[in-house]
Amino acid sequence: xxxxxxxxxxxxxxxxxxxxxxxxxxxxxxxxxxxxxxxxxxxxxxxxxxxxxxxxxxxxxxxxxxxxxxxxxxxxxxxxxxxxxxxxxxxxxxxxxxxxxxxxxxxxxxxxxxxxxxxxxxxxxxxxxxxxxxxxxxxxxxxxxxxxx
Amino acid sequence: xxxxxxxxxxxxxxxxxxxxxxxxxxxxxxxxxxxxxxxxxxxxxxxxxxxxxxxxxxxxxxxxxxxxxxxxxxxxxxxxxxxxxxxxxxxxxxxxxxxxxxxxxxxxxxxxxxxxxxxxxxxxxxxxxxxxxxxxxxxxxxxxxxxxxxxxxxxxxxxxx
Amino acid sequence: xxxxxxxxxxxxxxxxxxxxxxxxxxxxxxxxxxxxxxxxxxxxxxxxxxxxxxxxxxxxxxxxxxxxxxxxxxxxxxxxxxxxxxxxxxxxxxxxxxxxxxxxxxxxxxxxxxxxxxxxxxxxxxxxxxxxxxxxxxxxxxxxxxxxxxxxxxxxxxxxxxxxxxxxxxxxxxxxxxxxxxxxxxxxxxxxxxxxxxxxxxxxxxxxxxxxxxxxxxxxxxxxxxxxxxxxxxxxxxxxxxxxxxxxxxxxxxxxxxxxxxxxxxxxxxxxxxxxxxxxxxxxxxxxxxxxxxxxxxxxxx
Numbered sequence: 001x002x003x004x005x006x007x008x009x010x011x012x013x014x015x016x017x018x019x020x021x022x023x024x025x026x027x028x029x030x031x032x033x034x035x036x037x038x039x040x041x042x043x044x045x046x047x048x049x050x051x052x053x054x055x056x057x058x059x060x061x062x063x064x065x066x067x068x069x070x071x072x073x074x075x076x077x078x079x080x081x082x083x084x085x086x087x088x089x090x091x092x093x094x095x096x097x098x099x100x101x102x103x104x105x106x107x108x109x110x111x112x113x114x115x116x117x118x119x120x121x122x123x124x125x126x127x128x129x130x131x132x133x134x135x136x137x138x139x140x141x142x143x144x145x146x147x148x149x
Numbered sequence: 150x151x152x153x154x155x156x157x158x159x160x161x162x163x164x165x166x167x168x169x170x171x172x173x174x175x176x177x178x179x180x181x182x183x184x185x186x187x188x189x190x191x192x193x194x195x196x197x198x199x200x201x202x203x204x205x206x207x208x209x210x211x212x213x214x215x216x217x218x219x220x221x222x223x224x225x226x227x228x229x230x231x232x233x234x235x236x237x238x239x240x241x242x243x244x245x246x247x248x249x250x251x252x253x254x255x256x257x258x259x260x261x262x263x264x265x266x267x268x269x270x271x272x273x274x275x276x277x278x279x280x281x282x283x284x285x286x287x288x289x290x291x292x293x294x295x296x297x298x299x300x301x302x303x304x305x306x307x308x309x310x
Numbered sequence: 311x312x313x314x315x316x317x318x319x320x321x322x323x324x325x326x327x328x329x330x331x332x333x334x335x336x337x338x339x340x341x342x343x344x345x346x347x348x349x350x351x352x353x354x355x356x357x358x359x360x361x362x363x364x365x366x367x368x369x370x371x372x373x374x375x376x377x378x379x380x381x382x383x384x385x386x387x388x389x390x391x392x393x394x395x396x397x398x399x400x401x402x403x404x405x406x407x408x409x410x411x412x413x414x415x416x417x418x419x420x421x422x423x424x425x426x427x428x429x430x431x432x433x434x435x436x437x438x439x440x441x442x443x444x445x446x447x448x449x450x451x452x453x454x455x456x457x458x459x460x461x462x463x464x465x466x467x468x469x470x471x472x473x474x475x476x477x478x479x480x481x482x483x484x485x486x487x488x489x490x491x492x493x494x495x496x497x498x499x500x501x502x503x504x505x506x507x508x509x510x511x512x513x514x515x516x517x518x519x520x521x522x523x524x525x526x527x528x529x530x531x532x533x534x535x536x537x538x539x540x541x542x543x544x545x546x547x548x549x550x551x552x553x554x555x556x557x558x559x560x561x562x563x564x565x566x567x568x569x570x571x572x573x574x575x576x577x578x579x580x581x582x583x584x585x586x587x588x589x590x591x592x593x594x595x596x597x598x599x600x601x602x603x604x605x606x607x608x609x610x611x612x
Contacts, residue, residue: 055428055466056338056346057354086356119354126568126575127430127465130530152325154316154359176317176360179347199348200414201499212388212417218347219418222317266413288412 002125002132004112008140012147014099014106018073020147021097021108028065030142032135043067050082050091054123054131059084059116061091074099080114089118108143112136161225166234174221181205181216184231192232192261203289206262207231213266232261235268244268244306251302255293262289267303276307312350316359323448326361327473333359339475341384344411344419345427363475369422371478374399378480379441383422387411387434390421399483405612406437406492411499422476428462428531431500431572435462436526437492439534440506441481448477455480462531487511489597492612493589494527495581501527502572503581507593509542509550518545523557523586528578529566537564538586550594558587585609 010017021027028037028048037048046065051058061082069077075098083090093114100107116128155176162171165188174183184190184207193216196204200215207216208230235242244264247253254260263286270277270285277285282303283296291299318337320326330337338346340360349355363369363384370384372393379399381390390396390407397404410416410424410433424434425445435458443458447470458479461469470476484490489509496502504527510520521542526532538560542550550557562583567575588604592611595602604611 055464055468057349057466058335086353088353119352122352122354123465124568124570126570127530130465130568152318152320152329154318154329156316157314159317175314177312177314179312182311198351200344201412203412203414206414209417213414214417215414218344218351220317220343220347269413284408285413288414 002112002114002116002129004110004129004133004136006110006136006140008108008110008144009102009104009106010108010144010147011105014101015073017099017106017108017147020143021076021099022072024065024067024078026146027097027143030139030146032138032142043070048080050080052131052135054127057087057120057123059087059089059091059120061089063091068094069096084118084120087118087120089116089120091116108140110136110140155222159222159225161222163224163226164228166230172221176220176222178221179217180207180214180219180221180224180229183221184216184229190231190233194258194261196258201288201290202259203262203266203286204259206265206289208265208269211269211272213269230265230268232264235264242268244271244303247302247306248299251298251305253294253298253302259289259291259293263291263299267306270303271307277304279304282307312347313356315357318359318361319365320361320363321365321367323366323475323477324450326363326366326475327450329359329361330475331473333361334472337361339363339423339426341423342386342415342419343423344415345423345429363422366475369477372396375480378444378482379403380446380478380480381421382478383426383476384420385422387416387419387421387424391416400441400481402490402492402612403437403441403481406433406494409494409610409612410434421479425458425461425479426468426470426476428464428466428468429500430465430530430532430568431496431502431527432532433492433494433501433504433526436504436524436532437506438479438481439524439526439532440490440508440522441484442522444480445476446478446480447471447474449474453477459534464530484508485510487513489593491589491593491596493585493592493609494612495585495606495609496527496572497608498572500572503527503578503585504532505582505585505589507586507589509593509597511597516546518542518547518550523561525561525565525582525586527572528582529568533566535561535564542590547594547598550590550597554587554590554594557590558583561586 025037033051051060061084063080063082065080068079077096080093096111098109194204196202200218205217318329336358338357369382371382387407387410445461492506494501494504506524508522512519521539523535565582567578569575
C-alpha cells in the first residue's frame with residue numbers, strides 16, 4: 001500500500017482554493033504526468049491518463065476517476081482506477097483533499113493511498129512509494145502556482 | 150553514417166561442441182531457445198529464466214554464460230559448448246565420471262550447468278581450493294544434493310589431473 | 311521469447327547517438343544484456359530497437375589515464391577482475407568485481423551497463439563513490455565528465471542525455487598507505503548492503519588524514535557519508551577502534567534507507583550501523599598491518 005500525506009500552505013483564500021479543487025479537470029491536470037483529463041459526468045466521473053517513468057520503465061494508465069465524497073467547500077475524495085495493459089499493471093488510488101484556513105490564507109491536506117499491482121512491483125515498494133511522494137509533491141507545487149495566480 | 154540494423158533474420162556461424170553450425174536467427178532469439186528448440190539440445194534447462202540459477206549454463210569461448218539471457222546472434226564467430234559436448238560416445242568426461250562416482254547427481258536438473266561451470270573452472274585453475282570451487286559455483290543452484298557431493302566431485306576430478 | 315526488435319551495431323559514438331535520438335524511448339542501449347534483456351523478458355520494457363555498443367572501439371579499455379584508472383563502459387566484470395591496471399592502481403576493485411552477481415553475469419555483464427542501469431543494489435556504484443568516480447559521457451558533440459554521484463540520480467535513473475552513451479568511468483586511486491575495505495551483505499542475488507571505506511594516512515603517520523565512506527544498496531542510490539567521514543579525520547588508529555560505533559551510528563543516521571524485499575528501512579538502517587562498524591574495524595586492522603579474518607554470515611569482505 002502506498003501512502004502519502006502532505007500539507008500545503010497556499011497564499012489564497014479557502015474559497016479560491018476550493019474553486020480550483022472543485023474544477024476537477026483543472027485540478028487533475030495539476031498532477032504531473034496526468035493528461036487528457038475530461039469530464040464524463042460533471043462532478044461525478046472523469047477520465048484521465050497518467051504517465052510516469054521510473055528510469056527506462058514507463059507506466060501509462062487510462063484512469064477512471066470518481067468523486068466518491070464531497071463536503072463542499074472543505075473537502076473531497078477521488079477514487080481512480082485503471083490498468084496499463086502493456087505493463088500488466090493495475091492502479092487503484094484514493095486521494096482526499098481537505099481545505100482549511102491558515103495563516104498564509106489556506107492549507108490543503110493531500111492524503112493519497114493506493115496500490116499498484118502487477119509486474120511493476122518488481123521495482124520494489126520503496127521505489128514506487130518514493131515516486132508517489134515526488135508526484136504528490138509536484139502536484140502540490142502546481143496547485144499552489146495555479147491558485148496563487 | 151547510416152547504421153543498417155539486423156531486423157528480421159540474421160545468419161550466424163559458430164562452433165557448437167566442436168562442430169561448425171550455420172543458422173538463421175532473429176535478433177530477439179535467445180540462445181537457450183535456439184539450442185533446445187532448433188538444435189534439439191535439451192541439456193541446458195529453462196529454470197529461473199533470469200540468469201540466477203545456472204541451469205541454463207553453456208560455455209561461450211570457455212566461459213560460463215546464461216543461455217536464457219543471451220541473444221543467439223551474439224554466438225556468431227564464437228565457440229559454444231553445451232553438456233552434450235562433454236565426453237564422447239565412448240567415454241564420459243572425467244567430470245561426469247566424478248559426478249557419478251561421488252553421487253553428485255540426484256534429479257539432474259542442475260547437473261548440466263554444474264558440469265559446464267566446473268569445466269570452465271578447471272580449465273582456468275586445474276587445482277582449485279575448496280573455497281575457489283565454492284565461490285565459482287555460487288551461481289549454480291541445486292535443490293537436491295546440498296552441494297557437498299558436487300564440490301567433492303569437482304575437487305576429486307581436479308586432483309586426478 | 312522476446313518481442314521482436316531491430317538490433318543496431320554502430321561502430322562509432324555518432325552512429326549510436328543517431329539511432330538513439332531517432333528512436334527515442336523506443337530504443338535501449340545494450341552491451342552485456344544482463345539487465346536490459348531481463349526487463350524485456352519481464353515485459354517491463356518494450357523496445358523497437360536495441361543499440362549494441364560493443365563494436366565501438368576503445369570502449370572496453372581498462373587503463374591508467376592521467377593519474378586515474380579509466381574503466382571502459384563495455385569492460386566486463388570479469389575483465390575488471392583480471393586487468394593488470396586495476397591490480398596495479400585500485401586492487402580492491404578487482405576483488406569486488408570478483409563477487410558481483412554470479413560467474414555467468416561476470417562473464418558477460420559490463421561495468422557501464424551496471425552503472426547506466428542504476429539498479430540501487432550495485433556493488434560497483436557504491437565502491438566507485440569511494441574512489442571519487444567520474445563518468446565520461448560521449449555524444450556526437452564531444453565528451454563530458456560528471457561525478458558518479460550526479461550521474462546516478464535515483465533508482466534506474468541517470469543523467470545520461472538521449473544522444474549520449476556512457477563511455478568510461480574514471481577512478482582516483484587511493485594514495486599509498488590507504489587502508490581500504492569493502493563489505494557486501496545479503497542473501498539475494500543482488501546485495502542488500504554494500505559499504506566501502508578508505509582511510510588515508512599521511513606519510514608515516516598514525517592519524518587518519520582523510521576518509522571515504524560510501525554506503526549503497528539500502529536506498530535509491532549509493533551515497534557518501536560526509537559527516538561520518540569528517541568525524542574520522544584526525545583519528546588515530548586507537549581512536550578508530552574506540553569510536554567505530556559512534557561513526558557507524560552517524561552513518562546509520564544519515565543514510566537514506568528505503569524498504570523493499572531486502573528489508574524494511576529500519577532494518578537497513580540498523581544493518582548500515584552494524585556493517586559500517588565492522589568494516590571500520592577491518593580497515594583499522596589493515597592500517598595496523600593485521601587482518602582480522604572475521605567471518606560473518608552472508609557477508610563478503612574484500
